[in-house]
Amino acid sequence: DVKVTQSSRYLVKRTGEKVFLECVQDMDHENMFWYRQDPGLGLRLIYFSYDVKMKEKGDIPEGYSVSREKKERFSLILESASTNQTSMYLCASSQGLAETYEQCFGPGTRLTVT
Amino acid sequence: GENVEQHPSTLSVQEGDSAVIKCTYSDSASNYFPWYKQELGKRPQLIIDIRSNVGEKKDQRIAVTLNKTAKHFSLHITETQPEDSAVYFCAAYDYKLSFGAGTTVTVRA
Numbered sequence: 001d002v003k004v005t006q007s008s009r010y011l012v013k014r015t016g017e018k019v020f021l022e023c024v025q026d027m028d029h030e031n032m033f034w035y036r037q038d039p040g041l042g043l044r045l046i047y048f049s050y051d052v053k054m055k056e057k058g059d060i061p062e063g064y065s066v067s068r069e070k071k072e073r074f075s076l077i078l079e080s081a082s083t084n085q086t087s088m089y090l091c092a093s094s095q096g097l098a099e100t101y102e103q104c105f106g107p108g109t110r111l112t113v114t
Numbered sequence: 115g116e117n118v119e120q121h122p123s124t125l126s127v128q129e130g131d132s133a134v135i136k137c138t139y140s141d142s143a144s145n146y147f148p149w150y151k152q153e154l155g156k157r158p159q160l161i162i163d164i165r166s167n168v169g170e171k172k173d174q175r176i177a178v179t180l181n182k183t184a185k186h187f188s189l190h191i192t193e194t195q196p197e198d199s200a201v202y203f204c205a206a207y208d209y210k211l212s213f214g215a216g217t218t219v220t221v222r223a
Binding site: 004035040041042043044045048058059090102103105106107108 | 115118120123148156157158159160203210211212213214215216
């Protein structure tokens with residue numbers, strides 16, 4: 001059973017702070033993803049990674065960066081948090097390059113920026 | 115890039131009735147269409163998917179249909195039960211998954 005865990009369920013940060021969201025998967029998946037989920041907008045892809053030290057921009061990368069130093073860990077970084085980054089952040093992982101591999105999601109981190 | 119539109123945004127059905135959610139996509143290169151279910155406070159989970167070379171797929175009470183020519187696909191839930199109440203997301207894959215905005219389904223007892 002794939003386990004994708006995220007470092008925090010709830011997080012409150014102040015505007016301008018640097019924020020780190022951590023995601024760890026324990027099934028040796030190659031691919032990892034960061035999404036944000038907002039009501040009425042669905043899940044929007046921020047960044048993804050097909051391999052260690054590799055990253056690709058998704059649909060809304062502005063204001064975010066990522067780091068993947070180890071295969072099992074994918075970090076999302078908000079360089080200078082802003083109130084419009086208040087959202088639910090979901091991490092996901094999948095096994096391989098084929099599109100039919102299921103994306104397995106973490107429980108989410110609800111981030112509030114004040 | 116791919117654009118996925120999903121309708122309706124909310125759907126209320128009587129227990130035992132059917133529910134249908136429709137999605138359209140823009141990129142004719144998209145070739146894989148999964149559906150995810152997210153129960154309140156939980157993570158999204160894959161419930162069914164379909165590839166572009168298949169027109170219909172069924173798994174017990176849920177089915178998905180795909181019309182490549184019209185670039186739309188639909189989720190059908192028959193004999194709805196209270197546990198079907200959730201948010202459902204469609205998605206289309208070109209080189210990444212693009213999700214629809216979601217449909218909140220409420221099954222009334």
